[in-house]
Amino acid sequence: MNNASELLTISDLHTGFSIKDTYYNAVDGVSLTLRKNEILAIVGESGCGKSTLATSIIGLHNSNKTRVIGEIKFKDLNLANLSEDKMNKVRGNDIGMIFQDPLSALNPLMRIGDQIEESLVYHTDLNQEQRKARVLELLAQVGIPNPTRTARQFPHQLSGGMRQRVIIAIAIACKPAIIIADEPTTALDVTIQAQILDLLIELQKETGAGIILITHDLGVVAEVAHRVAVMYAGQVIEEAPVNELFNNPKHPYTRSLLNSIPQANSNAERLQVIQGLVPSLINLPREGCRFAPRIPWIPAEAHEAQPALHEVAPGHLVRCTCWKHFYFQSEDEMGGIVE
Amino acid sequence: MAEKQTVDVEKKTPAASPPTGIQVIAREFAKDKLAMTSLLFLIVLITVIYVWSFLIDQEQLMRISLRDQMAAPGEKYWLGADKGGRDILGQLIIGARNSITIAISVTLITGIIGIAIGLITGYFGGWIDNIFMRIIDFFITIPSLMIIIVFISIVPKYTVVTFVLIMSVFLWVGTARLVRSKALSESRRDYINASKTMGTSDGVIIFKEMMPNLSSILIVEMTLNFAGNVGLETGLSYLGFGLPPSTPSLGTLVAYANDPFILENAWWNWLPASLLILLLMLAINYVGQAIRRSADARQRLG
Numbered sequence: 004m005n006n007a008s009e010l011l012t013i014s015d016l017h018t019g020f021s022i023k024d025t026y027y028n029a030v031d032g033v034s035l036t037l038r039k040n041e042i043l044a045i046v047g048e049s050g051c052g053k054s055t056l057a058t059s060i061i062g063l064h065n066s067n068k069t070r071v072i073g074e075i076k077f078k079d080l081n082l083a084n085l086s087e088d089k090m091n092k093v094r095g096n097d098i099g100m101i102f103q104d105p106l107s108a109l110n111p112l113m114r115i116g117d118q119i120e121e122s123l124v125y126h127t128d129l130n131q132e133q134r135k136a137r138v139l140e141l142l143a144q145v146g147i148p149n150p151t152r153t154a155r156q157f158p159h160q161l162s163g164g165m166r167q168r169v170i171i172a173i174a175i176a177c178k179p180a181i182i183i184a185d186e187p188t189t190a191l192d193v194t195i196q197a198q199i200l201d202l203l204i205e206l207q208k209e210t211g212a213g214i215i216l217i218t219h220d221l222g223v224v225a226e227v228a229h230r231v232a233v234m235y236a237g238q239v240i241e242e243a244p245v246n247e248l249f250n251n252p253k254h255p256y257t258r259s260l261l262n263s264i265p266q267a268n269s270n271a272e273r274l275q276v277i278q279g280l281v282p283s284l285i286n287l288p289r290e291g292c293r294f295a296p297r298i299p300w301i302p303a304e305a306h307e308a309q310p311a312l313h314e315v316a317p318g319h320l321v322r323c324t325c326w327k328h329f330y331f332q333s334e335d336e337m338g339g340i341v342e
Numbered sequence: 343m344a345e346k347q348t349v350d351v352e353k354k355t356p357a358a359s360p361p362t363g364i365q366v367i368a369r370e371f372a373k374d375k376l377a378m379t380s381l382l383f384l385i386v387l388i389t390v391i392y393v394w395s396f397l398i399d400q401e402q403l404m405r406i407s408l409r410d411q412m413a414a415p416g417e418k419y420w421l422g423a424d425k426g427g428r429d430i431l432g433q434l435i436i437g438a439r440n441s442i443t444i445a446i447s448v449t450l451i452t453g454i455i456g457i458a459i460g461l462i463t464g465y466f467g468g469w470i471d472n473i474f475m476r477i478i479d480f481f482i483t484i485p486s487l488m489i490i491i492v493f494i495s496i497v498p499k500y501t502v503v504t505f506v507l508i509m510s511v512f513l514w515v516g517t518a519r520l521v522r523s524k525a526l527s528e529s530r531r532d533y534i535n536a537s538k539t540m541g542t543s544d545g546v547i548i549f550k551e552m553m554p555n556l557s558s559i560l561i562v563e564m565t566l567n568f569a570g571n572v573g574l575e576t577g578l579s580y581l582g583f584g585l586p587p588s589t590p591s592l593g594t595l596v597a598y599a600n601d602p603f604i605l606e607n608a609w610w611n612w613l614p615a616s617l618l619i620l621l622l623m624l625a626i627n628y629v630g631q632a633i634r635r636s637a638d639a640r641q642r643l644g
Contacts, residue, residue, distance in 0.1 A: 061539055067468040095540035107532040112554045122540035173540065 010180055010213040011037040011060070016073035016083065018052075018059045020284065026070050027284045029055040031237035033073075037181065037213040042204070044216045044228035044245070046260070050281045052237040053217045057183050059083070060215070061100055062090045077181070095122035099174030101184040105166035105191075109158035115142075116154030119173050126177045141172040146202060164195035168202065175206060182207075182214045188223060200227050221264060225249055230318075233257050236282060236293040239312070243319040253321040255301070255329040256294050262331065292323040300332055301325055363557070370636035373643040377632035380625035387622070388442060395439040403432040404588055415610050422610035424598060434614050437590040441579075442622075444506055445571035451510040453564045456517025457553070463518070464525025465548050471522070478515045486512035494583045505585060509574065517563055524556050558637030565630035569623050576619055592619050 013035045019026035030052045037043050045053050058064055059071050060082060075082040082093065094100075102108035110118060119138045123129060129137060135154075142150035145168040158166060167187065174182055184203065188196040204227055207214050216228060224231055224245065231248045233241040233256065241254040252258045259277045279297040282288065288296065292306035310323035371378045410427035413419050421430040463471040493508050494500060500508075528534070529552060537547050553560070578584040579593025587594070595615035599605045604612065635641040 063535055063538060065467070091541040091543060093541070094538065095542075098539075100536070100539040102532050102536055104532060108536040110533040110537070110551050110555070113551070121537065121542060125541045125543075170536070173536070176540075 008039040009036055010039055010077070011035075011215075012074075012076040013056075013060070014074045014076070016056070016059060016071070016075060018055050018064070019070045019072075021068045021070070022285060027287070029237055029284055030059060031287075033234075033237070033239055035232055035239065035242070037215060039180075039213055040207070040211050041230060042207060042214045042216055042228045044218060044224040044231045045234055046218060046221065046224055046231060047234035048219065048281050050283075051234045053219075053234055054185055056234070057100070057185050057215065057217055061094060061098055061183060062087075091125075095179070096126040096177045097179050098181045098183060099177070099179040101167075101170055101174045101182065101187045103186040103189050105163060105170050106158065108170055109166060111158055113157075114154065115156055115158065115161070115169055119154075119169070119176055122173065122176045137176070141176055142169075144175075144206070145169070145172045146198075147172075163191055164198065167191060167195070167199055171199070171202065171206070175210065175212075178210060178212075180212055182212050183217070184214060185217045186219070187216070188218070188220070196223070203227065221260065233260070236287055238293060238322065239320075240294065240322040241320065242312070243316075247316065247319050251316070251319075253315055253319070253326045254294075254323070255298050255326055258326075258329065258331075259298075292325055294323070295325070298325070298329065301328055305329075366642070367633060367636045370632050370642060374628075374632050374635075377628045380628040381632075383621070384625045384629065387438075387625075391435055391438045391442065394435045398432050398436060400436055400589075403436065404428060404590070412604075412608055412611075414608075421614055422608065424608075424611050425601075425604070430595070430610055430614065433590040433595060434592075434618065437592045437595055437615065438618060438622075440502070440585060440589060441572055441575050441592045444502065444509075444575045445568055447506045448509045448513060448571045448575075449564055449568045451506065452514040452517055452567065453560075455510070456514040457521050457560060459514070460518040460521025461525045461548050461553060461556075464522040465529040465544070465552065467526070467529075474518070475522075478518055481512060481515045490578065491581070491583045494578075500586070502585065502589075509571070513567075513571070513574075517567065520563055521556065521560070524559055525552060528552050528555055558633075562630060562634040562637060565626065565633060569626035569630065572619070572622060572626070 013033060016030055016033045017028045018030040019028040033052075033056060035043070035045075045056065047053050060075055062082060062085065064071065071083045073083055077093070077097065080089070080093065082090070085093070109115075116135070116138050119141055120134050123134045123137060127134075138154055139150040142153055147153050147165060147168055153161070153165070153169075158169075161169065167190075171187075174184075187203070188199050191199060200223060203214065203216075206212075216223070218224060228245045231241075231243060231245050232239045233248075233254065235256050241248070241252070241257045243251075248257065249261070252261055256277075259275075263275045263277060265274055277297060278299075282293075282296070287293070291308060292310045295301070295303070295306050305325045305328035307323050307325075312320040312322050313324070315321050371381060405428070407423075407427035410419065410423045411425060413423040413427065415422040419429050419431065421434065423429055424433070459474055463474045490508055490512065494505070497504065534547060534552065537551055542551075575584060576591065576593035576596065579591040580597045581593075582597065584593050585591050592615045596612055596619070598608075599612035599616075635643065
């Protein structure tokens, strides 16, 4: 892949929240690239900074309490320090966002058609008739059976899957170059999940947009993503093409995550877990390997003092050197270190 | 309009979409006879008062005629006359019109200011919120009734307009606080964020998207404020700090009862106005409560 296909380049992004007058970075030095025609998945536990990264890109933070340092390069703009006015031109037009909960992301008192029309009003110079036609076209595109009727309905009259389709229609209304999907299937049941994911893939193929897919569901990742970045405690700890990551995971955290997926064909009575919890924002270890406290059986010498991303295979980056020494603890050993 | 929709609902057309806001309110009124009666009473009363007051010549009405002093209700004066021989019924109509006009103006002015400030502070938060909340705190701590009274005694020539304005200065804060607290939680909802990601400007989000979602609360607040403002205006007029003496108000009519002789011997001077205030307040409150219930699915009757 060459540079021309790069849509969005994030370099050394730090997003901090102010807690009692001190800034704590929820995203701490993330560098990522999104290319054209690509679905980039960002995976991680709750609280590892996935959603913060997404909201940093689209600039949804409360500017009083948040600090964004670093560069988010899109076209010739740096989204990290763009004024609100200029950001409004980018939002909706160039970057669309799909939210997690389709009910709360729709205005309960606006008709579906009007909500989809909203971004067309701001970003296109279509007249009213053309906009109405485009709305129906979009609804048909996201697979809604009766667009004319649905456009006149209110959100509470639709089912969850239909609502998520509407949200997707809103996100793609202005044919954005980038779509950010923040856990788009978490609030849906499994059959609808599959439909929505198929829809995303299909739309991505049609429009050539780059999609950033934020999720904690590794099954979803395996199904749709091209490239995966695994985040832990605000940092990207492993980044690889999807097959490489699933076949050849390196970082202890990635391996533990994959290991903890329940297998239907195994007879193990206990589910595999990762010891401990994601450290809270305030207690985040700022020095050394951030995953070290959760794998205490690995000797301290195995970790780097300032863990950096190393390329272990083409396009496969791993942070820290501890992966070389990592092994899974056997079950009897585990009893000893439970907090 | 309201009645037509009620009929529609009762027919229960199959495959009907869930009721819209107006239908819900109409159904609530249809179910609650007291609120329905109150609403009809209010509509009739206000229409009669406004139409009738056009037919009355206020200057002639307020001319003193000693021959008719304390005339009892009868052929000439349906509701008798006061100490100055002035027709009570005419004063009642003009007074009610003045009181209601003042209450409506105050409600609208304080409503618009309060809602706008509440929505803006709640939506933006941060330093804007801080500044306005400190101003509101200041207004709440000062004894507003005292200041209104002092102001009216100092200003040499005040009119209805100044009276309305001085009341409005102190009355917008309650609405602003209520609206701000609702806007604060509403503005953190996902659909507001979703709208931001579409590039919608703040002004449009505040007034076209957030405000309709708070409309039930706003309507209830305005209705109950209206009742409160009628009470406040008549109270001030009763104390003699309302409209100038040449302009009748419900409060000045009730104030006739301050004279023990009139209180005992001329009930027609003060009783009609007192009853009218009572009925007006009750009716507005019943209507307000019905609207409040229709805004909350758990409290609905219909």
